[in-house]
Amino acid sequence: xHAPDDPTxxxxxxxxxxxxxxxxxxxxxxxxxxxxxPHQYLDEGPCQLLVTSPDQxxxxxxxxxxxxxxxxxxxxxxxxxxxxTATFNHVTPAEIVAGLTAALVQDYDEAIASDTxxxxxxxxxxxxxxxVRPLTDAGWNPDGAAELGTVExxxxxxxxxxxxxxRGYGSDRTTVELWAGPPxxxxxxxxxxxxxxxxxxxxxxxxxxAKSTPVVRERHQVDRRxxxxxxxxxxxxxxxxxxxxxxxxxTPLDVRRTAVTQAVHRAARASRTAADLRVMAxxxxxxxxxxxxxxxxxxxxxxxxPASSPTPRRGR
Numbered sequence: 001x002h003a004p005d006d007p008t009x010x011x012x013x014x015x016x017x018x019x020x021x022x023x024x025x026x027x028x029x030x031x032x033x034x035x036x037x038p039h040q041y042l043d044e045g046p047c048q049l050l051v052t053s054p055d056q057x058x059x060x061x062x063x064x065x066x067x068x069x070x071x072x073x074x075x076x077x078x079x080x081x082x083x084x085t086a087t088f089n090h091v092t093p094a095e096i097v098a099g100l101t102a103a104l105v106q107d108y109d110e111a112i113a114s115d116t117x118x119x120x121x122x123x124x125x126x127x128x129x130x131x132v133r134p135l136t137d138a139g140w141n142p143d144g145a146a147e148l149g150t151v152e153x154x155x156x157x158x159x160x161x162x163x164x165x166x167r168g169y170g171s172d173r174t175t176v177e178l179w180a181g182p183p184x185x186x187x188x189x190x191x192x193x194x195x196x197x198x199x200x201x202x203x204x205x206x207x208x209x210a211k212s213t214p215v216v217r218e219r220h221q222v223d224r225r226x227x228x229x230x231x232x233x234x235x236x237x238x239x240x241x242x243x244x245x246x247x248x249x250x251t252p253l254d255v256r257r258t259a260v261t262q263a264v265h266r267a268a269r270a271s272r273t274a275a276d277l278r279v280m281a282x283x284x285x286x287x288x289x290x291x292x293x294x295x296x297x298x299x300x301x302x303x304x305x306p307a308s309s310p311t312p313r314r315g316r
Contacts, residue, residue, distance in 0.1 A: 009220045013232040016214035019160045019180035019189060020230050021093050023069070024221050027062050027306045030070065030088075030097030033105045034060060041305070047071075049305055053108050058120065060101060064305060066090070070097055074104070074120045083121055084197040085172075086205075091181065092189040095215050099208035103201050124175075125199040128164050131176065134207035135162060155180075155209075159229055162206055171195050176202050178209060186223045 015021040031051060040050045049062040056078035061071040069090045073082035088097050104120055111118030124131075132140070132153045140161070143152040149167040154160070160180035165173075171194065178191040193202050216235060 009218075011219045012216055012235040013219050013222075014214040014235060015217050015222060016212065016231050017155075017157070017160070018093060018095060018211065018213060018215045019155075019209045020226055021095075021215050021217055022091050022181075022186075022189070022221060022223055022226065023093060024217055027070070027094050027097070030094035030101055031060070031062075031306045033098055033102040037105075053104075057118075058104055058108060062305065072097075072100060072104075076117075076121065083123075083171075084194045086191065086193045086197060086201075089188075089190045091186060092191055093215060096178075096189075096191065096205060096208050099205040100201055103204035107201075119200065120198060122198050122200075123196045128166070128199075131164065131199045131202050132162055132206065134203055134210045138210035140210070157229075160209060178202075178206060180209065181226060181229075184225065187225050 027049075031049075034051050037051050037053055040052075042048055042050060046063050046066055047061045048064045051060040051062075052058060057076070058074050059072070059082075063069055063071065067089055068087045069092070070088040071085060072087075073085040075082050086100060107118050107120040110116075111120075128151060129136070132151075135153050135155075140153045140155050143154050143161070146152040146163075149165070151164040151166070153162050159182070161178075163177045163179070165175050165177075173195050174192045175195045176193040176197065178189075180189040181187045191205060214231075214233070219232065222230060222232065
């Protein structure tokens with residue numbers, strides 16, 4: 001993809017369509033809507049971070065070293081088995097996960113305010129068209145070759161879709177799958193929902209996929225096999241108007257650069273001897289961080305715990 005010493009390797013780019021951008025290695029975007037909910041960092045077991053609603057009926061698990069990176073569920077109470085479960089694999093952009101977590105927060109807040117069980121426990125609605133409406137409204141079309149008993153809606157570029165399986169029985173079976181990208185370990189994003197998942201939550205997740213807003217990635221985080229399918233625009237070359245249309249939170253790289261710049265400016269205002277020492281320290285930290293990033297880059301598919309908050313199953 002890029003040689004380790006390639007100066008553009010860590011260049012920040014705007015990637016579109018978003019559903020082909022892949023993961024950036026953290027779950028920050030997916031956890032952002034639930035940043036105020038209780039967090040449990042786990043030292044043992046595959047689940048590294050568990051975020052729950054205050055009453056523990058909604059559970060969001062982060063499995064940083066697993067193929068199924070996210071497992072999200074809802075139950076009648078803290079001790080009941082999940083009523084439904086959604087999973088997102090390691091290629092799925094966390095921005096798509098945020099579509100579900102944001103909808104869950106809204107449902108939970110409404111339930112508390114109205115003293116009701118909550119829409120997140122209501123189950124699927126009929127007809128299935130309610131589930132895919134955000135996609136069909138965005139120009140996605142039915143696949144005429146879908147198997148009997150299934151419905152599949154495909155994106156205009158044929159690189160994403162939603163599959164609804166209406167065959168079989170059982171509350172734990174997978175009935176809805178959102179997918180993006182060609183089949184492959186590092187290329188196919190998959191999100192699955194079990195049979196009793198509420199339709200409006202699936203629709204909220206699908207609605208994010210239908211958006212045309214690009215997302216920020218470092219260039220090396222976009223799998224080389226996907227680069228011919230996406231548009232990558234360097235963030236630094238984006239016009240002020242374009243940047244205003246795509247608001248985003250500061251990236252970790254932004255934070256590091258700002259910290260170093262502020263340290264240098266503070267040092268320059270101090271006495272000569274102190275200034276020299278502080279400038280040298282700030283520059284040393286900056287150089288050390290750059291060498292670390294160049295000499296020991298993290299794999300593009302690795303997953304790290306969110307810093308700001310506490311075998312593919314099928315192929316088309």
